Amino acid sequence: MARSSKAIPWFLFAGGGTATAFILPVIILVTGLFALFGAFSGALSYETMQAFIGNWLIKIIVFGILFLTLWHVAHRLRVVAHDFGIRADTGVAIVVYGLAAVGTIATIVALLNV
Amino acid sequence: MSTRTITMEVLRYRPEQDQEPFFQTYTVPCDPDWVVLDALNYIKDELDRTLSYRWSCHMFVCGSCGMVIDGEPKLGCKAFLKDYGDKIRVEPMANFPIERDLVVVIDDFIEKLESVKPYLIPKEPRTIEQGEYLQTPAQLKAFKQYSMCINCLLCYSACPQYGLDSSFVGPSALALAHRYNMDSRDVGRKAREDVVASHEGIWECSFVGACSQVCPKDVDPAGAIQQTKITSAIDYVTSFLPGGNR
Amino acid sequence: MSRKPYVRQMSKTSWFLTHSRYKNYMLHEVTCIFIAIYAVILIVGLFRLGQGPEAWQGWLDGLRSPLGIIFQILAFIFSVIHTWSWFKVVPQAMRIQRGEDFVPGNLIVGVHYGVLAVISLFVLILAGVA
Numbered sequence: 001m002a003r004s005s006k007a008i009p010w011f012l013f014a015g016g017g018t019a020t021a022f023i024l025p026v027i028i029l030v031t032g033l034f035a036l037f038g039a040f041s042g043a044l045s046y047e048t049m050q051a052f053i054g055n056w057l058i059k060i061i062v063f064g065i066l067f068l069t070l071w072h073v074a075h076r077l078r079v080v081a082h083d084f085g086i087r088a089d090t091g092v093a094i095v096v097y098g099l100a101a102v103g104t105i106a107t108i109v110a111l112l113n114v
Numbered sequence: 115m116s117t118r119t120i121t122m123e124v125l126r127y128r129p130e131q132d133q134e135p136f137f138q139t140y141t142v143p144c145d146p147d148w149v150v151l152d153a154l155n156y157i158k159d160e161l162d163r164t165l166s167y168r169w170s171c172h173m174f175v176c177g178s179c180g181m182v183i184d185g186e187p188k189l190g191c192k193a194f195l196k197d198y199g200d201k202i203r204v205e206p207m208a209n210f211p212i213e214r215d216l217v218v219v220i221d222d223f224i225e226k227l228e229s230v231k232p233y234l235i236p237k238e239p240r241t242i243e244q245g246e247y248l249q250t251p252a253q254l255k256a257f258k259q260y261s262m263c264i265n266c267l268l269c270y271s272a273c274p275q276y277g278l279d280s281s282f283v284g285p286s287a288l289a290l291a292h293r294y295n296m297d298s299r300d301v302g303r304k305a306r307e308d309v310v311a312s313h314e315g316i317w318e319c320s321f322v323g324a325c326s327q328v329c330p331k332d333v334d335p336a337g338a339i340q341q342t343k344i345t346s347a348i349d350y351v352t353s354f355l356p357g358g359n360r
Numbered sequence: 361m362s363r364k365p366y367v368r369q370m371s372k373t374s375w376f377l378t379h380s381r382y383k384n385y386m387l388h389e390v391t392c393i394f395i396a397i398y399a400v401i402l403i404v405g406l407f408r409l410g411q412g413p414e415a416w417q418g419w420l421d422g423l424r425s426p427l428g429i430i431f432q433i434l435a436f437i438f439s440v441i442h443t444w445s446w447f448k449v450v451p452q453a454m455r456i457q458r459g460e461d462f463v464p465g466n467l468i469v470g471v472h473y474g475v476l477a478v479i480s481l482f483v484l485i486l487a488g489v490a
Contacts, residue, residue, distance in 0.1 A: 002308065003307060003311045004311060004312055004313040004317045005350070007311070007317070007346060008350070008351070010343060010347055011351070014344075020439070020443075021446040021447065022476055022479050024398075024439040024442070025436065025439045025440055025443055025476070025480065026479065026483045026484060027402075027483065028398060029480075030483065030484070031423055032433065034420075035423040035429045036429060040488065040490075042490055043486075043490035044420060046409075049409055049416070050409060050416075066402065069399045070399055072395075073396040073399065076389060079389065080390060080393075082278070083274070083278075083320065083376065083386070085371075085372035085373035103400070103403060106407075107406065109407075110406035110410060113410030113411075127366055129362065129363060129364035130362065185378075185379065209370070211365035211367045213363065213365055219365050252457070252460050255457065255462075274370075274376070274382060277375060278375070321453075322381075322385045323449065324379075324381050326452070337452035337455065341453060344454075
């Protein structure tokens with residue numbers, strides 16, 4: 001039995017779980033209320049969002065939140081797959097962490113483009 | 115004292131004659147303050163001498179009478195009949211091979227327990243002349259909860275990860291490793307880490323938390339494992355830094 | 361005496377249906393599916409923001425589509441389930457010892473909800489006045 005490297009994705013899972021627990025409900029509330037009633041349309045307008053996300057500090061915060069979220073859901077999906085009886089853990093890990101890596105790079109590219 | 119007639123459905127398995135387990139029904143006149151273990155003892159004394167099950171203290175400190183009662187892992191001596199209906203289903207603990215009737219094979223757990231080195235590993239051997247270890251009440255409190263484990267194995271019966279993959283070291287063994295890791299007299303965390311921090315150790319746990327819910331002694335093995343994940347993960351990451359041990 | 365231990369196998373795919381505590385566990389585990397999809401939606405939104413006003417409007421219109429609305433309602437419910445289940449177990453994962461006592465679990469959980477309220481209010485006000 002050797003020490004498992006699962007510690008590293010677990011750290012990200014725990015950090016992401018904490019970040020999403022605190023920030024996600026209100027963010028979905030904002031976009032959701034906008035979708036339903038047009039609320040916050042000023043904040044979500046192109047000009048306001050472009051200026052907001054254009055700010056470098058905001059970019060770093062947004063990246064941090066999305067990065068932690070991606071790696072949180074990746075690790076949890078790995079566990080869910082195992083709980084649903086999918087035995088090929090290594091294969092699942094490669095897929096979910098691979099997707100999280102793709103998402104991370106996509107986030108960086110998207111943020112740099114704003 | 116009014117007796118109540120309880121129908122007990124007990125899982126039987128006689129290896130010398132049965133191909134697979136089956137339920138046998140007994141009608142038991144019960145005193146109102148009885149526990150399930152009392153009803154089983156009545157069955158064995160009066161109705162069916164062949165019924166086999168483990169028990170000892172009858173006061174939930176020895177951990178012998180673990181079983182599944184109406185689908186819930188419980189100690190037979192802690193399951194009060196007044197909390198149940200007139201029909202009670204009794205089975206052996208889940209996730210262990212059945213030896214006979216309600217007796218399960220626990221060899222796997224014994225090996226797991228031994229593998230986590232569940233004993234004090236002090237910094238250096240201590241002679242009698244040096245006297246006793248000194249420990250403040252606060253230092254005792256740090257690990258006391260995890261020392262209450264009676265190895266009843268209800269946690270293994272409840273743990274779906276152990277059911278899915280029996281190579282998992284499991285809640286009780288990991289809680290006991292934590293008990294020693296948190297003891298101020300012990301320096302054995304590194305010595306235990308190869309088993310505790312292995313893939314089959316704490317990292318197999320997905321924090322379902324069923325173990326802590328069924329534990330009759332409030333040990334909270336799930337909490338012990340999560341706390342160990344934090345320290346182990348920090349250990350793992352820092353071991354890559356200069357000065358760390360690999 | 362011959363031994364013949366009998367092994368009862370649990371279903372690898374439907375074990376969680378056998379008890380309410382396992383169903384509750386699966387419920388908070390599958391929140392990650394909705395959170396994952398929402399994260400992808402946000403990342404796509406960032407791309408659209410960089411592509412100009414028309415692209416951004418297209419993303420906003422997607423949010424307001426029937427599918428978008430239904431998904432966001434579900435995502436909100438599941439994110440709340442995630443938050444509730446995450447906060448609930450913090451005292452187990454993190455015991456804070458002060459002398460001979462431990463900080464009460466209710467207090468730890470309460471502080472988390474307090475911080476959640478502060479953060480949420482901050483974001484709502486920020487979005488409201490922008």
